[in-house]
Amino acid sequence: MKRLRAMARAYREYWRINVLTTLEYRENFLMWFAFTIVYHGTALAALWVVLTAFPSMNGWTFREMAFLYGIWMLAHAVNNTFFSEVGNIPDHVHEGEFDRLLVRPLDTLFQVIATPGQTFPDELILAVVYFCAATWYSGVHVDATFLIFVPLIALGGALIDAGINLMVGTLAFWFVRVDALHWIVSQLEQEFTRYPVSIYSRSVRLLLTFAFPFAFMNYFPATFFLHKPENALGLPPAAGLLTPLIGLAFVTVAYAFWRFGLKRYQGTGH
Amino acid sequence: MSVTVARPRFRLEPYVEFAKVAMAKEATYRFDVFTSVASVLIRVYILRTVWVALYAHNAAPKELPLHAIITYSTVAMLMSLVMDIDQTRVLHDSLHDGSIVLDFTKPMRVPLYFIANGTGEVLFHAVLMLPALGLALLFVHIDVPSLGTLAVFFASFLLGYGVGFCINFILNCTAFWTLEITAVQFIVTWITDLVGGELVPLLLFPAALQNVLLFLPFAAMFSTPLLIYVGHIPPSQYAVALALQAFWLIVLAAISTVMWRLGTQRLVSQGG
Numbered sequence: 001m002k003r004l005r006a007m008a009r010a011y012r013e014y015w016r017i018n019v020l021t022t023l024e025y026r027e028n029f030l031m032w033f034a035f036t037i038v039y040h041g042t043a044l045a046a047l048w049v050v051l052t053a054f055p056s057m058n059g060w061t062f063r064e065m066a067f068l069y070g071i072w073m074l075a076h077a078v079n080n081t082f083f084s085e086v087g088n089i090p091d092h093v094h095e096g097e098f099d100r101l102l103v104r105p106l107d108t109l110f111q112v113i114a115t116p117g118q119t120f121p122d123e124l125i126l127a128v129v130y131f132c133a134a135t136w137y138s139g140v141h142v143d144a145t146f147l148i149f150v151p152l153i154a155l156g157g158a159l160i161d162a163g164i165n166l167m168v169g170t171l172a173f174w175f176v177r178v179d180a181l182h183w184i185v186s187q188l189e190q191e192f193t194r195y196p197v198s199i200y201s202r203s204v205r206l207l208l209t210f211a212f213p214f215a216f217m218n219y220f221p222a223t224f225f226l227h228k229p230e231n232a233l234g235l236p237p238a239a240g241l242l243t244p245l246i247g248l249a250f251v252t253v254a255y256a257f258w259r260f261g262l263k264r265y266q267g268t269g270h
Numbered sequence: 271m272s273v274t275v276a277r278p279r280f281r282l283e284p285y286v287e288f289a290k291v292a293m294a295k296e297a298t299y300r301f302d303v304f305t306s307v308a309s310v311l312i313r314v315y316i317l318r319t320v321w322v323a324l325y326a327h328n329a330a331p332k333e334l335p336l337h338a339i340i341t342y343s344t345v346a347m348l349m350s351l352v353m354d355i356d357q358t359r360v361l362h363d364s365l366h367d368g369s370i371v372l373d374f375t376k377p378m379r380v381p382l383y384f385i386a387n388g389t390g391e392v393l394f395h396a397v398l399m400l401p402a403l404g405l406a407l408l409f410v411h412i413d414v415p416s417l418g419t420l421a422v423f424f425a426s427f428l429l430g431y432g433v434g435f436c437i438n439f440i441l442n443c444t445a446f447w448t449l450e451i452t453a454v455q456f457i458v459t460w461i462t463d464l465v466g467g468e469l470v471p472l473l474l475f476p477a478a479l480q481n482v483l484l485f486l487p488f489a490a491m492f493s494t495p496l497l498i499y500v501g502h503i504p505p506s507q508y509a510v511a512l513a514l515q516a517f518w519l520i521v522l523a524a525i526s527t528v529m530w531r532l533g534t535q536r537l538v539s540q541g542g
Binding site for chain 2: 028031032034035038039042045046049050052053054055056057058059175177178179180181184187188191192195199200201204
């Protein structure tokens with residue numbers, strides 16, 4: 001209980017420092033925010049161009065793909081807002097800063113997550129605004145199920161995202177430099193979540209569902225809310241509501257791997 | 271602090287050495303090199319699947335049949351191995367840590383040093399295009415045009431590379447005035463990928479947009495060489511296409527020169 005209170009206090013402090021840093025480097029913050037807009041804007045523009053030239057992709061229209069993108073964006077933004085530091089584990093490891101976390105009395109992963117930087121919920125706000133617009137634009141029926149499950153799905157998707165980052169970060173205990181791997185994994189996540197998973201071959205669908213469950217970040221939830229008749233693996237439509245559970249399961253596996261790596265961690269000799 | 275540029279008698283050898291060192295440096299990160307080439311495999315698989323899915327359920331656009339668009343996207347991806355390199359990043363970095371002052375005291379022409387360094391990096395990645403091409407061929411069939419067209423494609427690619435080089439150089443030069451421009455560079459890169467025709471051929475854009483985008487310098491980087499490759503720009507229009515690229519290259523090179531002159535004149539050491 002005392003430890004929980006200490007963690008809560010540290011976490012509050014973490015957000016206070018983040019906000020103060022952001023306020024201090026205002027121009028820098030604005031430029032990165034502009035990039036966030038351009039990043040999502042160009043992705044959506046490319047989808048729009050393609051789906052104006054070709055009216056549908058495997059039975060998906062631009063309106064539906066805009067919604068598909070919206071669910072991913074929401075989950076991804078939750079991850080970037082609350083777990084972004086997990087992606088920086090390799091940096092901490094090869095700069096030797098990681099050792100410092102090991103001698104402090106709080107959980108190591110918690111300390112990683114609460115390393116102050118310039119995190120600000122700008123992308124999350126953008127994602128919420130975009131998601132509302134995309135929901136309206138795609139004509140998805142908003143009911144109680146939608147309102148209850150969307151936040152849970154976003155959280156579950158974020159846990160999938162964070163779980164992948166945690167696994168790649170744990171690999172840094174052995175290989176130290178995993179920058180390229182990290183970059184490629186996030187590129188692949190981006191590409192595989194942009195289009196309906198049903199366009200891929202069966203083996204890739206299986207991989208995206210059970211090994212790297214990116215399909216649960218947005219494809220399965222989107223097919224459920226859009227009432228799409230298809231389903232990549234013949235799963236019942238309600239599979240789309242399993243995302244929170246899948247996220248929890250996936251992050252648990254990643255955490256076990258992290259604990260395993262932590263026991264064997266030897267430092268880079270700083 | 272003002273700095274006078276030393277002008278010794280010109281010799282080429284040191285610059286060749288600079289390029290070699292830059293090449294060797296790029297080759298050191300073997301795991302990075304391996305993963306970036308290996309990822310081509312997955313990216314080619316994705317692009318093939320996406321275009322096949324689009325062409326399967328819709329009427330194909332006349333000017334770009336499926337094999338042409340797969341060729342286009344694959345060649346674009348191979349080109350990006352070279353085009354995505356920020357060759358003059360070292361200028362930005364040395365302005366940041368102040369070491370640029372030391373560069374000026376050395377008996378060399380600083381711009382040539384940056385160019386030699388960047389060329390070394392680029393040559394290394396140009397060589398990587400070969401294994402990447404080999405991997406790509408496992409998944410897709412690429413149309414091969416006639417030798418003449420291929421030669422014009424490479425000339426156009428070179429001009430496009432020059433345009434990209436100048437855009438990067440101009441951005442890095444802004445570090446003379448403001449110090450943190452990484453976000454701006456990202457913004458420019460992302461927009462270039464879209465409006466330059468790397469992600470999606472400009473021919474698929476709505477006509478009104480196409481008419482504007484095809485004439486911008488971004489199209490000179492990707493779209494023009496690629497449209498020559500897939501045969502959409504016929505031999506009768508080669509001269510016009512290359513002239514437009516050359517026009518942008520000259521304009522941007524002139525801006526680069528002016529930026530460099532103004533920048534070095536007001537060079538302020540950042541405590542390095």
